[in-house]
Amino acid sequence: MDTLKLQKELGLGSRLTRLSEMIMKEIKKVYKHYHIDFDPYLFPVIKAILDHEQVTTKQITEQLLVTQPAITQAVTKLNKKGLVIIETDPNDKRKKLVSLSKDGRELIREMKPLWKSMEATVKQLTHFSSDSLIGHIDQLEQSLNQRSLSKQIIDMHQTKQLTDVQIIPFEPRYAKDFGRLNVEWLEKYFVVEPHDIDLLEGYQETILDNDGFIFFAKIGDEIAGCYALIKGPDDIYELGKMAVSPKFQGMKIGQKLMQHCIDFSRSQGWEKIILYSNTKLENAVYIYRKYGFEEIKLEKTSPYMRSNIKMELVL
Numbered sequence: 308m309d310t311l312k313l314q315k316e317l318g319l320g321s322r323l324t325r326l327s328e329m330i331m332k333e334i335k336k337v338y339k340h341y342h343i344d345f346d347p348y349l350f351p352v353i354k355a356i357l358d359h360e361q362v363t364t365k366q367i368t369e370q371l372l373v374t375q376p377a378i379t380q381a382v383t384k385l386n387k388k389g390l391v392i393i394e395t396d397p398n399d400k401r402k403k404l405v406s407l408s409k410d411g412r413e414l415i416r417e418m419k420p421l422w423k424s425m426e427a428t429v430k431q432l433t434h435f436s437s438d439s440l441i442g443h444i445d446q447l448e449q450s451l452n453q454r455s456l457s458k459q460i461i462d463m464h465q466t467k468q469l470t471d472v473q474i475i476p477f478e479p480r481y482a483k484d485f486g487r488l489n490v491e492w493l494e495k496y497f498v499v500e501p502h503d504i505d506l507l508e509g510y511q512e513t514i515l516d517n518d519g520f521i522f523f524a525k526i527g528d529e530i531a532g533c534y535a536l537i538k539g540p541d542d543i544y545e546l547g548k549m550a551v552s553p554k555f556q557g558m559k560i561g562q563k564l565m566q567h568c569i570d571f572s573r574s575q576g577w578e579k580i581i582l583y584s585n586t587k588l589e590n591a592v593y594i595y596r597k598y599g600f601e602e603i604k605l606e607k608t609s610p611y612m613r614s615n616i617k618m619e620l621v622l
Contacts, residue, residue, distance in 0.1 A: 312448075315441055322444055333456035334425065340461055342554060343418060344388075352381040353407075356391060357415055361404040363396070390414060420527060424464035432459070465558050468526050472560060474567040477521035484530040485510060485521060488550040496588065497613045506537070506548060513537070519544070522567060524551070524560050531555040534564050536572065536580070544572065546582040561591075565598055572622055579621045583614040592616065 311318045311325065334347040355367045368378045382405055385391040390411035396402035407415070432450055437443040477485075486507045493499045499507075506513050514521060517538050524532035534549035546568055551560050572580050582600065584592055600618040609617070 312445065316439075319441065322441070326444060326448065329451070330456060333451075333460075336455075336457035337421065337425070337460050337464075338418075340457070341421065343414070343421070345414065345418065346384070349381050349385060352378060353385060353390065353411070353415070356385075356405055356407055356411075361394075361406045363402050363404060365402075367405070385411070416528070420467070421460075421464060424467055425460050427467075428456070428460045428463045431463075432456075468555070468558060471526055472531070472558075472563055473525045474563065475523050475525050477515065477523070481523055481530055481533075482510065484523065485533050485535075485548070488530070488533055488552055489548050491553070492550040497585070500612055502610045506535070510535075520571070521548075522564070522571075524555075524564055526555065529554075531558075532560045532564055534568055536568065539581075544577060544580050546580050562594060565594065569598060569620065569622070572620075577622055579619055581617065581619050583609060583611050584616050584618065585613050586616050592618075 311321050314321075331347050338345050338347065351371050351373075352367060355370050356362055359366075364375065364378050364382055367382070368375050371378070382391065382393070386393055389408055392406050392408050394404045394406070396404050433443070433447060435443075435446060437446060489503070489507055490499055493503060510521065513519075514535055514537055519538045520536040522534055523530050530552070532549070532551035532555065535547050537545045537547050539545050549561065549564060549568075551564075568580070581603075582595065583605075584595065586592060595618050598620065600620045603617050603619045605614065605617040
């Protein structure tokens with residue numbers, strides 16, 4: 308039994324407090340899901356600072372209509388995390404000017420797309436009519452009990468990101484991402500082999516200068532995944548070095564890369580492409596088969612020690 312709900316208008320303050328706490332808890336889960344270290348309770352203050360080049364705590368207090376001690380405490384927390392800079396006003400030594408630090412601006416750049424998804428989700432959840440505020444809260448709580456706010460925000464964000472995925476050709480500025488994504492994946496499931504090092508560190512000579520190709524999946528300013536087409540004997544290309552950042556897994560980016568690989572290979576007029584894998588990677592092998600790859604004989608001189616399956620796609 309929900310006693311607060313039975314109190315109706317008399318329990319309004321407590322209902323709003325409970326709802327606020329629940330929302331903050333769910334927002335924390337969203338930040339954690341995306342590996343962002345940020346306290347949602349600090350959002351109003353950091354947003355007020357973002358909206359100005361420099362601002363005093365008094366100005367933030369006046370804008371947010373909360374107490375000066377609360378603002379001072381929030382600014383102190385942001386400063387301890389290295390997200391803001393506090394300086395003395397050169398025109399009035401009694402005043403402290405607050406501005407974003409380099410780390411603060413970088414964190415906000417990362418959070419802004421999430422904020423848009425949060426806003427869109429909340430708008431969607433609250434877009435209904437009601438005869439009273441209590442009735443509105445009843446419907447909102449019922450909706451959030453059916454499906455958590457954090458899951459709804461994450462789904463909304465992933466949908467937005469998926470539509471924003473760009474597949475782009477190799478650029479030198481993303482070379483480190485090519486190595487990072489692959490080493491991250493290899494160390495999680497296997498080990499980095501000598502042939503991997505040749506391809507990742509010597510990508511220019513072993514892949515690009517040898518008529519090969521490297522492509523990236525880009526979302527906003529971030530590289531979410533990559534793959535390479537490596538020219539081998541008899542001018543047959545190997546699909547290799549495909550990896551997706553853990554941050555973007557579950558968004559079917561691997562499948563977007565796979566479809567791009569197949570479309571690109573066909574546009575080149577190639578007869579077929581091959582790949583090497585390991586049956587331990589059940590999901591990956593399933594996707595390969597889904598896109599038409601079939602198992603063929605694995606040569607004894609396979610370039611990868613971890614490989615126990617070789618597959619081919621006739622284009």
